[in-house]
Amino acid sequence: MGRGNPSLTPGTIWLTKIDRFGPGAMFRIDFNKLRFLVCDDNPHMRRILRTLLHSFGAREVYEAEDGATALEMYSHYVPDIVITDWAMPIFDGLELAQMIRQPESKGNPYAPIIMLTGHSEKRRVTVARDAGVTEFLAKPISAKGLYQRILNVVANPRPFIKTKTYFGPDRRRNTNSAYMGPERRVGEKHEVLQQPSLLDKARSSI
Amino acid sequence: MAKNSARDIEVKAFATHQVITQPNPLRKVLRRVEDKDLSEKDLDDPVARAEQALAGLSGEFKDWMADEVNRLSTAYGAIRNDGFTKDRRDELFRAAHDIKGDAATFGFPVAAEIAESLCRVIEHAPDFEKVPAELFTHHINAILAIVHDNTRLDSLTVSSELSRRLRKVADEYLAHVNRDRPEHLEAVLAPSIAPLE
Numbered sequence: 001m002g003r004g005n006p007s008l009t010p011g012t013i014w015l016t017k018i019d020r021f022g023p024g025a026m027f028r029i030d031f032n033k034l035r036f037l038v039c040d041d042n043p044h045m046r047r048i049l050r051t052l053l054h055s056f057g058a059r060e061v062y063e064a065e066d067g068a069t070a071l072e073m074y075s076h077y078v079p080d081i082v083i084t085d086w087a088m089p090i091f092d093g094l095e096l097a098q099m100i101r102q103p104e105s106k107g108n109p110y111a112p113i114i115m116l117t118g119h120s121e122k123r124r125v126t127v128a129r130d131a132g133v134t135e136f137l138a139k140p141i142s143a144k145g146l147y148q149r150i151l152n153v154v155a156n157p158r159p160f161i162k163t164k165t166y167f168g169p170d171r172r173r174n175t176n177s178a179y180m181g182p183e184r185r186v187g188e189k190h191e192v193l194q195q196p197s198l199l200d201k202a203r204s205s206i
Numbered sequence: 207m208a209k210n211s212a213r214d215i216e217v218k219a220f221a222t223h224q225v226i227t228q229p230n231p232l233r234k235v236l237r238r239v240e241d242k243d244l245s246e247k248d249l250d251d252p253v254a255r256a257e258q259a260l261a262g263l264s265g266e267f268k269d270w271m272a273d274e275v276n277r278l279s280t281a282y283g284a285i286r287n288d289g290f291t292k293d294r295r296d297e298l299f300r301a302a303h304d305i306k307g308d309a310a311t312f313g314f315p316v317a318a319e320i321a322e323s324l325c326r327v328i329e330h331a332p333d334f335e336k337v338p339a340e341l342f343t344h345h346i347n348a349i350l351a352i353v354h355d356n357t358r359l360d361s362l363t364v365s366s367e368l369s370r371r372l373r374k375v376a377d378e379y380l381a382h383v384n385r386d387r388p389e390h391l392e393a394v395l396a397p398s399i400a401p402l403e
Binding site (some may be wrong): 025026027028029030033034041042044045047048051052054055056057080087088089110112117118119120121122123132139140141143144146147153154155157158159161162163164170 | 223224228231258260307310322341397
């Protein structure tokens with residue numbers, strides 16, 4: 001599991017520094033080795049996503065137009081990254097995330113899930129986070145915003161947390177020594193990665 | 207790409223939770239680039255390339271937007287002509303929601319704003335059937351007018367003012383009908399995380 005903050009090289013967002021590999025170590029993503037599953041009921045948005053991902057260099061992009069088909073494809077193709085819309089008929093993106101994040105499932109419950117949605121309310125970000133979504137990207141989509149989310153899930157994965165009511169990536173992106181409220185968890189301290197909160201990141205397209 | 211096997215996964219158990227760590231399963235797609243031997247390939251900007259590809263699609267955006275507004279119009283027509291059902295309401299919401307998310311990309315940012323206002327009415331009105339029909343028709347007609355008149359980024363003044371007024375009327379209506387529903391009122395009054403940069 002990765003540790004340390006990836007930071008962007010000024011002016012070249014396709015190169016990222018990952019400090020745990022030594023000062024100044026720079027990396028780029030080989031998109032042609034990544035397998036994506038895109039789930040959106042809107043064919044125009046699927047076309048845009050496919051265009052962006054292919055332009056980044058991805059070769060394997062599978063598409064589903066609803067959550068049920070996406071879940072089937074998830075089991076069949078074992079994608080590295082899932083990008084899903086939220087609002088879809090019958091079986092939406094939130095339910096898809098919840099179905100993927102089944103710790104006892106035979107499939108892979110750990111794949112990064114990027115929620116790409118027109119929902120832009122704070123409470124929606126919280127609901128998505130609590131369903132196990134890894135990154136949140138509010139529409140309108142931008143190439144830069146999408147690239148950043150992919151970069152983050154590839155270069156800086158978070159530990160998974162399992163409680164009675166939650167299974168998914170660590171929802172704590174910041175340590176706050178001044179925090180005075182109730183703790184969701186108790187036990188010894190463990191390292192927490194320093195990252196902007198999901199909400200802060202959702203507010204920005206980069 | 208193969209996922210990690212079970213033996214690579216480390217589980218630390220605490221009183222109320224488990225912390226599960228594993229080697230980064232995507233580490234193989236990270237390629238180290240040395241400063242001294244940056245090749246031309248390494249300096250290639252995939253984001254710029256993607257933006258260019260998106261611009262290449264822009265010739266189709268007007269037709270795509272026309273599809274989206276036709277869908278919205280049809281969804282509302284079904285409610286008006288055949289009556290309210292939950293499925294029809296959901297379809298109207300999804301049609302408006304897609305415009306909210308996509309219209310700015312297609313070059314119609316004001317249509318996106320108006321669609322957002324419409325989404326809020328559909329989502330937060332306590333009784334959909336009691337919403338004044340004009341509130342729906344004004345939003346939908348405004349979106350239709352913007353798209354059919356091709357009011358793009360260069361002539362925003364009138365449509366922006368229209369959007370601002372529609373949002374004001376919608377918000378006043380929602381604040382009134384949710385005055386005894388604190389949870390909805392809070393959601394109605396909460397600032398959106400949009401606009402994006």
